[in-house]
Amino acid sequence: AQSVTQLDSHVSVSEGTPVLLRCNYSSSYSPSLFWYVQHPNKGLQLLLKYTSAATLVKGINGFEAEFKKSETSFHLTKPSAHMSDAAEYFCVVSDGNTDKLIFGTGTRLQVFP
Amino acid sequence: DAEITQSPRHKITETGRQVTLACHQTWNHNNMFWYRQDLGHGLRLIHYSYGVQDTNKGEVSDGYSVSRSNTEDLPLTLESAASSQTSVYFCASSETGYNEQFFGPGTRLTVL
Numbered sequence: 138a139q140s141v142t143q144l145d146s147h148v149s150v151s152e153g154t155p156v157l158l159r160c161n162y163s164s165s166y167s168p169s170l171f172w173y174v175q176h177p178n179k180g181l182q183l184l185l186k187y188t189s190a191a192t193l194v195k196g197i198n199g200f201e202a203e204f205k206k207s208e209t210s211f212h213l214t215k216p217s218a219h220m221s222d223a224a225e226y227f228c229v230v231s232d233g234n235t236d237k238l239i240f241g242t243g244t245r246l247q248v249f250p
Numbered sequence: 251d252a253e254i255t256q257s258p259r260h261k262i263t264e265t266g267r268q269v270t271l272a273c274h275q276t277w278n279h280n281n282m283f284w285y286r287q288d289l290g291h292g293l294r295l296i297h298y299s300y301g302v303q304d305t306n307k308g309e310v311s312d313g314y315s316v317s318r319s320n321t322e323d324l325p326l327t328l329e330s331a332a333s334s335q336t337s338v339y340f341c342a343s344s345e346t347g348y349n350e351q352f353f354g355p356g357t358r359l360t361v362l
Contacts, residue, residue, distance in 0.1 A: 169349055180340060180353040181293075227292060231349045236281050236300070237308075238351060240292040 139164045141228045143241040151249050156200075156215040158244045160228030163209065169231035170211045171238070172202055176224045184226070187211065198222070223248045252277040256341050256354040264362055269328040271357050273341030281344040282324040283351065284308075284316060286337040293340065299324055300346070331361045 144159040162170060172184040185196025192204040198221075202213045211228060228241040254275040263269050275282065280301045285293040295308030297316040305316050313335060315327045328335055338358050342351040 171350070173353075178356075180355045181342075182353070183350060186350060236344055236346065236349050237283070237295065237298065238349060240285075240294075242290060242292040 139230045139232050139239050141230045141241040143228050143244050145244050147245045149247040150218045153217050156218045158213040158226050160211045162230050171229040172213050173227045174224050218248045220248050254354040256357050260358050262360045263331050267331050269331050271326045273324050275343040279343035280346045283342045284326045285340045288337050333361050336361045
């Protein structure tokens, strides 16, 4: 069965410092992987998506993620955090060929001035 | 612009009442999904539909039902609301064969 594990429930950084949100996945086949962001009291917005093309995926707002099959990881990074990055981030894996998605439990990113 | 809307945005109801949450999308997507979001659980799938007249149970479907009479709408019904169903509910849609989902703004439901 497919699953994702987000290794940190909370991450705090200072504005201007790098961001690292960690995600490990489990899949019996080559998965599609996503990062979604949820700002307070809002719906979910797609940040980026991996679908077996380039292993380094660039997303919106300066975020990127690297697919590492050997480590079964799909960590999200950003070189310099901005106050507006404060939000909940979800790592997501596709559920086979069903068009369904399986969500991690989320990482809350706090950004301090 | 195409969008997905949910109504109401906030709802307070009493235990035992029937509640229906609306979801409407103008993407013309075949796939529609209902999730609930609770602290520590992320998003969990309640029901989903791959097209008109098609409905399927997700991992937390007990106490919920859906029906799909057209492409645009997938209403979620709580037959007899329970306090355990207090949550934030999200509707999403996607095109067949494409697993990127587009989400609505959510409905916050409180069952007293």
